[in-house]
Amino acid sequence: MRIRFAAPAVLAAAALVGLAASPSQAAAHQSGIHIGLVQFDSPGKDTRSNTSLNGEWVNIHNNSKSAVQLKGYKLKDNTGYTYTFGSYKIGAGKTVKVRTGKGKNVSGTVYWNRGAYVWNNTGDKARLYTSKGALRDSCSWKTAKSGQKNCH
Ligand SMILES: [Ca+2]
Ligand SMILES: [Ca+2]
Incomplete structure (x- = not known):
């Protein structure tokens, strides 16, 4: 008889542990596509x-387990200046650097093509x-x- 009463208590305790564990998991390293390191002041x-x-x-980092197509993703500053990604597939665990000036996009680096x-x-x-158009990350x-600012 005692065992039958003990079982629900054990389940309740397990549920409490589960609830307590979730906030710390959420506070862990950001998942998916996010803003990494930012070099806001050019050396x-x-x-x-x-x-x-x-x-x-600005580094954009993908720490999800699969590649993500960034086409249409947007990077904006406080004023509203906007960089819109063209077709760019970022692999799992990879980083793409968005440089402010002009240049030819290559694997790992894309250019905003600004003059300021x-x-x-x-x-x-x-x-x-x-x-x-959903806000994915901000820093x-x-x-x-x-x-520099580490936004990871
Ligand atoms: Ca400087
Ligand atoms: Ca600005």
């Missing part, structure tokens, strides 16, 4: 040369939207000596 003097513009970049900086050194916010920063 050296901000001369606005194409080399300097390309010294400013987009990520403010004094503070800004990067937002990543899916092709359906903000204030001025930092390194000029």
Whole structure:
């Protein structure tokens, strides 16, 4: 008889453990497509040369277990400047760097083709939207000596 009463108590305890475990799992490393490292202050003097513009970049990282087609995904700053991804398949565990200046897209790097900086050194916010317009991730920063923000 005692065992029959004990069983529901064990189940209830297991359920409590399950509930307690989920918030810590959610707080773990971001899953899927997200913003990684951001170099918001191009190294050296901000001369606005194409080399300097390309010294400013945002990494988009895929830590899901499958490749994702980024076509139509959008990257936006606080002002609303927008980079829209063309066809780009990001593999599982891979990173694609979005550089601000002009250049020819290759595997691992795509170019915004801007003639001016987009990520403010004094503070800004990067937002990543899916092709359906849903906010996927965002990351903000204030001025930092390194000029970098780790958004992982
Ligand atoms: Ca600089
Ligand atoms: Ca900006």
